[in-house]
Amino acid sequence: MLAVHFGAGNIGRGFIGNLLYHSKYETCFVDVNSEIVNLLNEKNEYRVVLAEPTQEEVTIKNVRAINSASNPEQVIAAIAEADLVTTAIGPNILPLIAGLIADGLRKRVEQTDKPLNIIACENMIGGSSLLKEKIFEKLTADEQSQFEGRFGFPDSAVDRIVPNQVNVDKLMVKVEPFYEWVVEEPKIIGEKPPVKGITYVQELVPYIERKLFTVNTGHALAAYFGYYFGMDTINHAMENKQILELVEGALKESGAFLVEKYGFNEEEHNKYIQKIIGRFSNSYIVDEVTRVARSPIRKLGPNDRLVSPARQYQEIVGKNPEYLLKGIAAALMYGFQGDEEAVQVQAAINEQGLETTIEKLTQLDGTSSLVKGIIEQYHQL
Ligand SMILES: NC(=O)C1=CN([C@@H]2O[C@H](COP(=O)(O)OP(=O)(O)OC[C@H]3O[C@@H](n4cnc5c(N)ncnc54)[C@H](O)[C@@H]3O)[C@@H](O)[C@H]2O)C=CC1
Numbered sequence: 112m113l114a115v116h117f118g119a120g121n122i123g124r125g126f127i128g129n130l131l132y133h134s135k136y137e138t139c140f141v142d143v144n145s146e147i148v149n150l151l152n153e154k155n156e157y158r159v160v161l162a163e164p165t166q167e168e169v170t171i172k173n174v175r176a177i178n179s180a181s182n183p184e185q186v187i188a189a190i191a192e193a194d195l196v197t198t199a200i201g202p203n204i205l206p207l208i209a210g211l212i213a214d215g216l217r218k219r220v221e222q223t224d225k226p227l228n229i230i231a232c233e234n235m236i237g238g239s240s241l242l243k244e245k246i247f248e249k250l251t252a253d254e255q256s257q258f259e260g261r262f263g264f265p266d267s268a269v270d271r272i273v274p275n276q277v278n279v280d281k282l283m284v285k286v287e288p289f290y291e292w293v294v295e296e297p298k299i300i301g302e303k304p305p306v307k308g309i310t311y312v313q314e315l316v317p318y319i320e321r322k323l324f325t326v327n328t329g330h331a332l333a334a335y336f337g338y339y340f341g342m343d344t345i346n347h348a349m350e351n352k353q354i355l356e357l358v359e360g361a362l363k364e365s366g367a368f369l370v371e372k373y374g375f376n377e378e379e380h381n382k383y384i385q386k387i388i389g390r391f392s393n394s395y396i397v398d399e400v401t402r403v404a405r406s407p408i409r410k411l412g413p414n415d416r417l418v419s420p421a422r423q424y425q426e427i428v429g430k431n432p433e434y435l436l437k438g439i440a441a442a443l444m445y446g447f448q449g450d451e452e453a454v455q456v457q458a459a460i461n462e463q464g465l466e467t468t469i470e471k472l473t474q475l476d477g478t479s480s481l482v483k484g485i486i487e488q489y490h491q492l
């Protein structure tokens with residue numbers, strides 16, 4: 112079985128590639144980083160090390176790679192033959208690979224009528240659906256109806272913390288032991304990809320909201336408050352009592368609406384929160400706050416990990432959240448010069464003012480109590 116995976120980065124090698132290998136796939140990575148592509152083709156294997164006391168190590172074999180910038184025709188040929196296509200490249204990059212995938216699918220229909228599933232493994236709601244939309248924009252109406260029944264784009268939720276790392280062995284990747292990959296079954300076309308480690312569910316939304324608004328909300332808050340209080344890494348931030356309380360406070364707020372909305376068991380959900388806080392505090396992982404805080408414009412978006420839980424808390428619980436709004440304020444203050452989006456946010460606040468910037472980024476109404484609450488928290492910080 113052949114899997115074509117876009118993005119040979121942390122999640123690509125450390126998580127998805129790992130599961131694909133253990134499920135007997137040959138994995139063809141597609142990336143634009145020529146160093147990583149060349150190394151993968153030279154070695155055809157790499158190591159994954161677990162960030163825990165045992166430092167257990169596995170060797171992932173049966174891998175190769177294609178540089179899509181220089182060899183797009185090879186990517187097209189690989190998609191035409193693939194049994195599964197996956198991505199872990201970042202939400203902002205998905206639209207950029209849509210044309211190449213569309214060409215691959217065109218070639219495939221000339222060669223075979225075998226169905227294919229394309230699964231985006233990104234930190235976002237509806238990643239595969241977005242990729243489908245962008246691919247379908249490239250197609251004629253006839254192609255759209257032909258592709259509709261043949262290619263599935265099930266959405267998915269992926270959870271595994273893999274920090275940025277510089278290792279002597281450049282292919283080696285250190286990952287936390289925990290992982291979860293949930294895929295929506297109804298949108299699969301043909302047989303379910305037999306990947307050991309995928310949990311197939313009938314309805315993904317509760318899983319992805321629980322994950323995004325707990326793991327990613329808490330992580331982002333640890334990063335934004337960590338940066339605000341001058342911390343370098345997430346586990347150092349979590350050692351700070353004040354930050355721990357702020358993160359726990361926000362997760363109790365997101366938990367309150369998640370439990371109400373989806374009927375999760377409250378006690379189980381509290382255990383889930385504590386488990387996640389434990390994962391953030393893993394001292395075997397050196398995860399810089401600037402990685403977890405990256406791309407604040409994306410993270411301040413209306414459907415992302417900060418604004419969506421704040422809005423849903425207000426709608427479902429019936430009052431303004433406190434910690435989530437404080438977290439949004441901390442994200443607005445994030446001024447790391449090495450992050451282009453952080454620089455843009457600071458410039459927007461200086462040039463257009465706080466309220467207009469909040470409105471533009473979050474798409475919340477400037478007169479709403481949520482925006483007023485964010486402004487109040489911003490001035491208190
Ligand atoms: N690192 C983590 O702990 C987690 C990350 N994620 C999500 O997984 C996705 C990937 O994140 P990471 O692996 O951490 O990022 P990363 O930066 O380590 O890897 C991304 C890879 O995509 C490649 N890439 C960029 N543009 C490309 C293009 N046009 N075509 C092909 N490849 C391209 C890059 O060269 C890089 O190797 C993101 O959506 C992230 O939110 C999800 C869960 C956990």
Ligand SMILES: O=P(O)(O)OC[C@H]1O[C@](O)(CO)[C@@H](O)[C@@H]1O
Pocket residue numbers: 234269270271272273326327330402403404405406
């Ligand atoms: O990858 P994003 O969306 O920038 O979010 C940052 C953080 O969220 C996580 O992916 C957790 O799932 C972190 O490991 C991580 O990097």
